[in-house]
Amino acid sequence: MSEKVLVAGVGMIQFAKPGASQSYIEMGAEATRRALADAGIAYDLVQQAFAGYVYGDSTCGQTALYEVGMTGIPIVNVNNNCSTGSTALYLARQAIATGDADCVLALGFEQMQAGALKSHWDDRPVTRARFVPIMHGLTADLAHLPQALRTFGGAGREHMQRYGTRMETFAAVRAKASRHAANNPLALFRKQMTTEDVMNDTVLMPGVMTRLMACPPTCGGAAAILVSEKFAKKHGLRTDVQIVAQSLTTDPPASFDPPSMLNYVGTHMTRSAANSVYEKAGIGPEDIDVCELHDCFAHNEVICYESLGFCPEGGAEKFVSDGDNTYGGKVVVNPSGGLLSKGHPLGATGLAQCYELTHQLRGTADQRQVQGAKLALQHNLGLGGACVVTLYGRN
Template identity: 50%
Template sequence: MANRTYVVGVGMTKFEKPGSRDWEYPDMAKEAVGKALQDAGVAYEQVEQAYAGSVYGSMGQRALYETGMTGIPVMTVANACATGSSALFMARQAVRGGLADCVLALGMEKMEKGSLGAGMGKSKVTIIDHHLNAMVAGRPWEMDKAPMPQMFGNAGREHMEKYGSTPEHYAWIGWKNHKHSVHNPYAQFQDEYSLDQVRNATMIYDPLTKLQCSPTSDGAAAAIVVSERFVDEHDLGDRAVEIAGQHIATDTPDSFAGGSSIQVVGFGCSQRAARRAMEEAGVGIDEVDVIELHDCFSANELITYEALGMAAVGEGHTLVDDQATTYGGTWVVNPSGGLISKGHPLGATGIAQCAELTWQLRGQAGDRQVPNARVALQHNIGLGSACAVAVYKPAT
């Protein structure tokens, strides 16, 4: 029988504009891991394994040397924008399988300014070549120099054509997430904008303006994942948050059939991962209170409402009309500010989501606290493609 798993400590750096802080991977890892260990009340010598996520760095072992050299297994994880959640997934697997009682999950990234390219190297085969080919199949869309905004922007356009959403719906999501981040000291941006400012910002790829797009960022986040036995032996129940359900899904042929940009950007992966994670946790979406959702672009947040079952297919924009995804609504989505405003250092994003939800369920989120939060859901997608969804509950 699989062991129950808990997050007992989380920590993160402030997410920063690339190049604005003089630090290297070991510096950011030491800061994030140190905070997580302090939060847990655990010494690094008690950690039995470590999974260190980074898309560009590929140096998990070296990054942790400034924290400690204890000889434990350290694995570097890379899985596109779902890298951090993949490190967390592997940490949980080690604990659930009884291979370790205390495991570290770390995510970190140093990025270049500007939009992400179509691949991670010079190979003719890139991580998203299937996705780009499917996007332009049967559509009069030419390849843009910034493929990520184009892919998600085209998904938004498809939703508008099929279901009647409008640019105003996507602008509202950008406005909401910037407003939420005002109270997050870890966010790259903490400025509040008017809806008109979001709507009239520089157009990146119609309908997405600059204030509806996640920025490149530097930063790190860490989580300590432990067994129920470890919680009991070290009296950590007051800070433990259970990972009650978790799943990672990848593409099926449906992602590339029919020329649907909505499918290309991970709708099916999100749907499958969410269903499996919620089934394991024994909850429905209506029981979830707070969600950290992969809003790399505002169009993806709206589409993901439907993938998670928050609205029927084609009706995600009605949640915007009802303001159902902010404080006072049915769910609070991205209280941290999300990727759009908190920032998106690729390898760190998934574990930063875990940190935010841990604080929310402990009641430690300060002015952004979601009242009476008891069930939380994390959604982290990486084109290539992988989608990680986790469901969290308080231990007590």
């Protein structure tokens, strides 16, 4: 039998631009302290920890957590590209659900460098090396662009060609993110902008993307304390937020054959993970009240509306124009401001999403609050690949 998994505490620090943040040690330790304080427990009650980061040496997790305490517990370092934080959360949930532990910390942090994402290894094959020629072939005219921009820009362009999606739709999604972030004191960018402001920004891909449609490199940390129901009752902890269902998927063959940039950026992984979660929980996408999804580019948010089942394939533009992605619509997407406005420190992103959705279900999200939220969906994507979809509910 599976143990019920509760979110007893969450913590997050304000994200910052590279060069303006504390070290990963300080960010990871502070996020952990805040999660512990939110849960109302001391570190010595934590039985296991999973620490996620992408850019760092081995055992960075221990290095950060030793600043909080040295209790001899298992600490496992996690790296799953941009889905690292949610993968740490997945492992923490699994430890409790199987009865292996009763109180587990999931931590994510990232101390990033300025500029486009890049590998720091040049003496070995890159990840996805077997499949990179597919992307190169489909986006040969974009060879001058950084790989992440080329990848997601290429997927956005394919969506435009296939379904007639306009560039203005991506700009509207970015403008929506800015309106949501204006109410989030922990967001990196809080200035509101219009669709026109986004359209008039520096062009990165003519007719497809401006600079504002891409998330910025960011530094930050976030953490969650997961507990079993019996542990919560024993220690008098809150029991109001539960992880109802969760799924972690990797690429199927259809991600690469037939060649398609939409498939290349993880639509099959997302659809499979989401459908698994809906099935486990006995619900459908129409039941979701609020969602934090992986909007590394405005284009990916639009693509994910369809992969998560919020609208039919090809229906994302109508979903946006009808206002179904914000307050008063079908599902409030990225009330935090998302990666586009809140920032995207790779290892911390999944746990920052957990932080936001936990507060939404508690009813403590202040001006960002989605009234009456009962079911919250989290989507965190890492190419390479891994996709984690998590469903939270009010317990």
